[in-house]
Amino acid sequence: MNLHLNEKVVIVLAASKGLGRAVAEKFAEEGAQVVLASRRSDELKTVADDIAKRTGNPNLYTKPCDITKGEDIKQLVAYTVDTLGKVDVLVNNSGGPPAGGIEQFTDEDWQRAYELNLLSYVRAIREVVPHMRAQGGGHIANIASSSIKQTLDSLLLSNTFRAGVAGLSKSLSQELAKDKILINTIGPGRIATDRLIELDDIKAERLQQSREEVRMKEEQSIPLGRYGTPEEFANQIVFLCSGANTYVTGQSLIVDGGLVKAL
Ligand SMILES: NC(=O)c1ccc[n+]([C@@H]2O[C@H](COP(=O)([O-])OP(=O)(O)OC[C@H]3O[C@@H](n4cnc5c(N)ncnc54)[C@H](OP(=O)(O)O)[C@@H]3O)[C@@H](O)[C@H]2O)c1
Structure with a gap:
C-alpha cells in the first residue's frame, strides 16, 4: 500500500518521548518532513537526531512549544509554514493529567487539565x-x-477531557469534511511508555504491591496478554493520517489489545 507520505509536512505535539516520539519516527520512516514540538528544547533535538539516524530521513525539525500556551502554538504553526510551506498532517498529543478523584482537585487543577x-x-x-x-x-x-x-479508575481529569476531545473530533469531522480535512481520535489502552509506568507505580503504592506484580495483573486483563508498544500505536495514526485514508473521518479508534469491552 502506498501511504503517499513522502515529503508531506507533519506536526507532532508532545513529541519528545513515548507515543509522540514513536509517531514522529513512523512518519519519518515513511519519508515525511516532521516537526517535533514539546517543552524541552535539548531533549527534542536529541530525539530528532536519533530519529534521523535510525530512519535515514534528514527532514526532522524541532520547535520548543508549551502546548498550554496559545502563543507557542501559533508560533509553532507559523514556523512550520514559513520553513516548509504547508501543513499536511497535525497530530495532537499532550502529557497526561494527574490521577485522582473529585475531592483531590482544585479549580486550578481542572483549569490546568483543560488547557493541557x-x-x-x-x-x-x-x-x-x-x-x-x-x-x-x-x-x-x-x-x-x-x-x-x-x-x-482514579483518572477523573483524564476521563473528563478525553471525552471532550472525542466530541470535538466528531463535531469537526462534520464541519471540515467539505474542505477534505479528515479528523479522527485515537485512544491508547495500555501502551508501554513512561506514563504507563507512572500510573502502574501509583497503583502499586495504593495496593502495596510491586510494579512487576501490577504489570503482570494488568497484562492478564488484556485479551492479547501484554502491553502494546509505542510503534504498534503509531502505525494506526500513520495510516489514518496518510494519503491511503480518504474515507475514514470522525471515528474513535481504540488501540488496546482488546481490553475495552464497549461496542
Ligand atoms: N501510554 C498509554 O498507554 C496511554 C494510555 C491512555 C492515555 N495516554 C495519554 O496519551 C498521551 C501521551 O502518552 P505517553 O504515554 O506518550 O506520555 P509520556 O511518555 O508521559 O509523554 C508525554 C509527552 O508530553 C510532553 N508534554 C507534557 N506536557 C507538555 C506541555 N505542556 N507542552 C508540550 N509538551 C508537553 C512531554 O514532553 P516535555 O516534557 O519535553 O514537554 C512528553 O513528550 C498522554 O496524554 C497520556 O495520558 C497514554
Whole structure:
C-alpha cells in the first residue's frame, strides 16, 4: 500500500518521548518532513537526531512549544509554514493529567487539565485549518485515551477531557469534511511508555504491591496478554493520517489489545 507520505509536512505535539516520539519516527520512516514540538528544547533535538539516524530521513525539525500556551502554538504553526510551506498532517498529543478523584482537585487543577488536554488541541486545530483548507485538504489525529469508551479508575481529569476531545473530533469531522480535512481520535489502552509506568507505580503504592506484580495483573486483563508498544500505536495514526485514508473521518479508534469491552 502506498501511504503517499513522502515529503508531506507533519506536526507532532508532545513529541519528545513515548507515543509522540514513536509517531514522529513512523512518519519519518515513511519519508515525511516532521516537526517535533514539546517543552524541552535539548531533549527534542536529541530525539530528532536519533530519529534521523535510525530512519535515514534528514527532514526532522524541532520547535520548543508549551502546548498550554496559545502563543507557542501559533508560533509553532507559523514556523512550520514559513520553513516548509504547508501543513499536511497535525497530530495532537499532550502529557497526561494527574490521577485522582473529585475531592483531590482544585479549580486550578481542572483549569490546568483543560488547557493541557483539550484547549491545546482546539488551538492547534484552529491554527492549521486555514492552511489545510487553502491547500485542498489535510489529516488531523487527536490522541486521547481508551477512556473515551470506558472510563478509567482514579483518572477523573483524564476521563473528563478525553471525552471532550472525542466530541470535538466528531463535531469537526462534520464541519471540515467539505474542505477534505479528515479528523479522527485515537485512544491508547495500555501502551508501554513512561506514563504507563507512572500510573502502574501509583497503583502499586495504593495496593502495596510491586510494579512487576501490577504489570503482570494488568497484562492478564488484556485479551492479547501484554502491553502494546509505542510503534504498534503509531502505525494506526500513520495510516489514518496518510494519503491511503480518504474515507475514514470522525471515528474513535481504540488501540488496546482488546481490553475495552464497549461496542
Ligand atoms: N501510554 C498509554 O498507554 C496511554 C494510555 C491512555 C492515555 N495516554 C495519554 O496519551 C498521551 C501521551 O502518552 P505517553 O504515554 O506518550 O506520555 P509520556 O511518555 O508521559 O509523554 C508525554 C509527552 O508530553 C510532553 N508534554 C507534557 N506536557 C507538555 C506541555 N505542556 N507542552 C508540550 N509538551 C508537553 C512531554 O514532553 P516535555 O516534557 O519535553 O514537554 C512528553 O513528550 C498522554 O496524554 C497520556 O495520558 C497514554
